Amino acid sequence: xxxxxxxxxxxxxxxxxxxxxxxxxxxxxxxxxxxxxxxxxxxxxxxxxxxxxxxxxxxxxxxxxxxxxxxxxxxxxxxxxxxxxxxxxxxxxxxxxxxxxxxxxxxxxxxxxxxxxxxxxxxxxxxxxxxxxxxxxxxxxxxxxxxxxxxxxxxxxxxxxxxxxxxxxxxxxxxxxxxxxxxxxxxxxxxxxxxxxxxxxxxxxxxxxxxxxxxxxxxxxxxxxxxxxxxxxxxxxxxxxxxxxxxxxxxxxxxxxxxxxxxxxxxxxxxxxxxxxxxxxxxxxxxxxxxxxxxxxxxxxxxxxxxxxxxxxxxxxxxxxxxxxxxxxxxxxxxxxxxxxxxxxxxxxxx
Amino acid sequence: xxxxxxxxxxxxxxxxxxxxxxxxxxxxxxxxxxxxxxxxxxxxxxxxxxxxxxxxxxxxxxxxxxxxxxxxxxxxxxxxxxxxxxxxxxxxxxxxxxxxxxxxxxxxxxxxxxxxxxxxxxxxxxxxxxxxxxxxxxxxxxxxxxxxxxxxxxxxxxxxxxxxxxxxxxxxxxxxxxxxxxxxxxxxxxxxxxxxxxxxxxxxxxxxxxxxxxxxxxxxxxxxxxxxxxxxxxxxxxxxxxxxxxxxxxxxxxxxxxxxxxxxxxxxx
Numbered sequence: 031x032x033x034x035x036x037x038x039x040x041x042x043x044x045x046x047x048x049x050x051x052x053x054x055x056x057x058x059x060x061x062x063x064x065x066x067x068x069x070x071x072x073x074x075x076x077x078x079x080x081x082x083x084x085x086x087x088x089x090x091x092x093x094x095x096x097x098x099x100x101x102x103x104x105x106x107x108x109x110x111x112x113x114x115x116x117x118x119x120x121x122x123x124x125x126x127x128x129x130x131x132x133x134x135x136x137x138x139x140x141x142x143x144x145x146x147x148x149x150x151x152x153x154x155x156x157x158x159x160x161x162x163x164x165x166x167x168x169x170x171x172x173x174x175x176x177x178x179x180x181x182x183x184x185x186x187x188x189x190x191x192x193x194x195x196x197x198x199x200x201x202x203x204x205x206x207x208x209x210x211x212x213x214x215x216x217x218x219x220x221x222x223x224x225x226x227x228x229x230x231x232x233x234x235x236x237x238x239x240x241x242x243x244x245x246x247x248x249x250x251x252x253x254x255x256x257x258x259x260x261x262x263x264x265x266x267x268x269x270x271x272x273x274x275x276x277x278x279x280x281x282x283x284x285x286x287x288x289x290x291x292x293x294x295x296x297x298x299x300x301x302x303x304x305x306x307x308x309x310x311x312x313x314x315x316x317x318x319x320x321x322x323x324x325x326x327x328x329x330x331x332x333x334x335x336x337x338x339x340x341x342x343x344x345x346x347x348x349x350x351x352x353x354x355x356x357x358x359x360x361x362x363x364x365x366x367x368x369x370x371x372x373x374x375x376x377x378x379x380x381x
Numbered sequence: 382x383x384x385x386x387x388x389x390x391x392x393x394x395x396x397x398x399x400x401x402x403x404x405x406x407x408x409x410x411x412x413x414x415x416x417x418x419x420x421x422x423x424x425x426x427x428x429x430x431x432x433x434x435x436x437x438x439x440x441x442x443x444x445x446x447x448x449x450x451x452x453x454x455x456x457x458x459x460x461x462x463x464x465x466x467x468x469x470x471x472x473x474x475x476x477x478x479x480x481x482x483x484x485x486x487x488x489x490x491x492x493x494x495x496x497x498x499x500x501x502x503x504x505x506x507x508x509x510x511x512x513x514x515x516x517x518x519x520x521x522x523x524x525x526x527x528x529x530x531x532x533x534x535x536x537x538x539x540x541x542x543x544x545x546x547x548x549x550x551x552x553x554x555x556x557x558x559x560x561x562x563x564x565x566x567x568x569x570x571x572x573x574x575x576x577x578x579x580x581x582x583x584x585x586x587x588x589x590x591x592x593x594x595x596x597x598x599x600x601x602x603x604x605x606x607x608x609x610x611x612x613x614x615x616x617x618x619x620x621x622x623x624x625x626x627x628x629x630x631x632x633x634x635x636x637x638x639x640x641x642x643x644x645x646x647x648x649x650x
Contacts (some may be wrong), residue, residue, distance in 0.1 A: 318472060
């Protein structure tokens with residue numbers, strides 16, 4: 031079909047508007063995404079080993095009756111795990127977005143760079159040496175563990191002569207993750223806490239309790255607000271270090287703050303779900319496709335998309351082979367590995 | 382007053398100083414070019430001037446004030462830099478990239494102000510990028526990309542513009558295109574331009590002031606006809622050069638050259 035000149039002009043005009051009017055697109059995507067998220071949350075609460083209709087779900091939330099088994103299931107099991115999934119997804123995704131922006135490394139992800147393995151290792155130590163430690167302390171150990179993992183990976187990575195390339199960091203991350211994973215398993219065997227830890231490694235939100243949510247939610251909110259406050263600086267940082275300095279960015283402060291936020295986000299997520307990789311890798315790339323390069327939009331979009339991804343993964347994990355639950359870590363890896371290979375093939379180009 | 386004064390700086394690691402006790406001044410409203418062989422420390426000097434590197438000793442003074450004591454955002458309102466290795470993240474449009482030049486002037490989360498837009502449009506205009514404003518920056522040709530980065534630095538609205546090898550990797554016409562643009566900015570707007578160039582003839586033709594470096598020290602500095610002499614070229618680059626007068630600028634340019642050990646002498650026509 032031939033386009034007349036007028037139609038072409040119109041198309042050009044439309045394209046121009048589309049290209050420049052990113053805030054409008056961003057608002058649209060965030061709105062649609064939030065609606066989708068609410069819908070999948072409801073769907074996820076209702077579906078499972080025992081299907082429960084929406085009416086009962088509604089009834090549980092607004093007229094909770096502890097004598098009804100269905101209400102019990104929904105209130106004590108389904109709702110916490112679904113909210114947990116959403117929170118964990120947001121945490122991993124935003125930490126990934128911050129890492130990718132700050133380091134200009136398109137392969138940055140808390141799982142691939144050893145933060146998750148570090149946090150999980152610290153959790154294993156917690157279970158072994160301080161069994162019964164309240165969760166509000168456990169989460170702090172998880173933050174420290176994430177810092178430990180990141181520290182070792184950057185340490186190992188920077189030993190190489192030609193500096194830190196994205197691929198090299200990921201290799202160091204894989205090696206360190208394998209080591210920390212093996213150590214955690216050793217601890218689990220020696221202290222006979224394998225049962226407690228097994229699901230943590232596979233990655234699952236089924237054990238999420240209201241108690242955990244109460245502890246983890248404030249951390250997430252704090253970190254999200256911090257990430258959004260930093261987002262403009264992250265955009266500037268993503269232009270490259272020298273350009274950022276030239277534009278008057280306060281490098282030390284921004285880098286320190288984002289590092290702290292990344293550790294909080296990754297640590298908090300691991301303490302709920304275990305070491306799930308790839309959420310922080312896939313989601314920010316997807317968000318960038320949708321809302322452009324401005325981190326003021328990428329960060330909220332990542333939070334929303336990350337929540338959506340993990341909620342859907344958790345739902346799939348439950349209905350794929352009922353009544354057994356497939357580990358969501360494995361499901362997300364099914365998406366994540368091909369995506370990683372695609373990015374690596376592109377030569378780890380620029381974010 | 383000079384735009385920038387470098388006072389007794391030493392840069393590098395303590396046991397391996399790249400620059401040792403170097404002092405130099407760069408005049409205001411002029412084009413200053415730093416030349417020298419590979420590894421002579423010219424990029425290190427430039428990076429220290431723009432506070433990417435920190436001097437171990439000594440200090441750089443921006444219009445009389447020590448640069449490391451000034452608020453980095455305030456410095457960014459007065460001095461823009463174009464690093465050698467600037468690379469745009471994929472997907473960013475020309476307009477977006479240029480708009481980041483307004484970063485040091487903007488408040489917290491605010492939108493672009495009318496003044497911001499004026500600067501951005503002016504920068505796109507001067508660099509001839511108006512038609513490309515909605516294109517993704519990293520899909521452009523090398524010459525266009527370089528102009529985008531210059532436009533970003535211009536949008537910053539600073540009096541001083543510092544560029545590290547702005548013509549590297551460009552073909553002859555595009556090199557000239559960039560240099561003529563810088564010359565126009567200097568002549569018409571009085572902007573101070575400080576840059577590192579590899580091409581001696583370009584340096585001579587377009588500069589008011591040249592600084593020649595070797596082994597982390599300054600060999601000579603001054604107007605092009607004072608720096609572009611056979612004697613200094615031999616000392617700085619270890620070449621014997623045939624110099625003629627540039628038909629466009631009347632400054633000396635190098636017609637051809639020979640490595641020192643093979644040559645019999647240096648003739649000036």
